[in-house]
Amino acid sequence: MQTALAAAQGCLGFAVRRSARAMAQYYDAALAPAGIKGTQFALLNAVFLLERPGMQSLAEALGMDRTTLTRNLRPLETQALLVLQAGADRRERHVVLTEAGLATLTAAQRLWEQAHGRLVHGLGADRSRRLLDDLRDLTALAKDV
Amino acid sequence: MQTALAAAQGCLGFAVRRSARAMAQYYDAALAPAGIKGTQFALLNAVFLLERPGMQSLAEALGMDRTTLTRNLRPLETQALLVLQAGADRRERHVVLTEAGLATLTAAQRLWEQAHGRLVHGLGADRSRRLLDDLRDLTALAKDV
DNA sequence: GACAAAAGAGTGCATATACACTCTTAACGT
């Protein structure tokens, strides 16, 4: 199998990124009935859990660049799933879910659970947990060095 | 730590993608002296190993969409690190490294080894191998279902 | 209180990603 190319050399970066492409397609397909993509689901979910977060803290929670977040919010704003509100400090912008956003999130959560379940079932619960741990440490390592 | 948000729910897709962002930044920085990015290194490396591959087989080897590959080749073509040649079958396009491309690849390989070594050292050799295995299976799972 | 420094956030540019669609050329069936 040619797919083993760079993976044959054991490049963690390549392996993770290739897997990320597969994950994106997998979750995008699973969440399509809700009208959002995988990254957008993670975004809505974070906004819901953090309750009116600022851009900076939201970006950090998601582990993505602040400027990437700004642009990723755009299509969700267009769909009216969330709105940006100015804070008391007028430099700040807070992200708030709309009712439509909450409804979409709720629908997406059910779809996510099914999709997630299939992966965990296929990989095994222990191995899934272990993989999450390994990825967390790898990510931390890459940011340290 | 807020970073645990969606990861707290153990979403494999989110964890892999967040890790991919970190890997991209890590390897991009490490390879900067060679003038290329992480994805471009993987691409050059694959072209080198496959020897004059067609678009289809190269895309499959890298686990990325055929149309993504077309565009990812563009900046490397501009830098004259590779060229596209028509095949005997004139529908086909073969990718070939230039001398400059080979030189860049060689330089990048040394930088990659150092960067890779730091990650493997930090994570441990056994755990690194295990992580690669887990990612391979996860990727296969996502493509199956 | 005025001015410099710092914090919060957006833009310009470039790459990465892939689906739907189109174009060109080869293979095939009669």
Place this chain on the structure above:
DNA sequence: ACGTTAAGAGTGTATATGCACTCTTTTGTC
């Protein structure tokens, strides 16, 4: 040989990603 089908690859559009730079507002210093 001709027309249909299939194969190989590129484009249009949209999202994802982040660095360098800029803009606005607040904080801090005197």
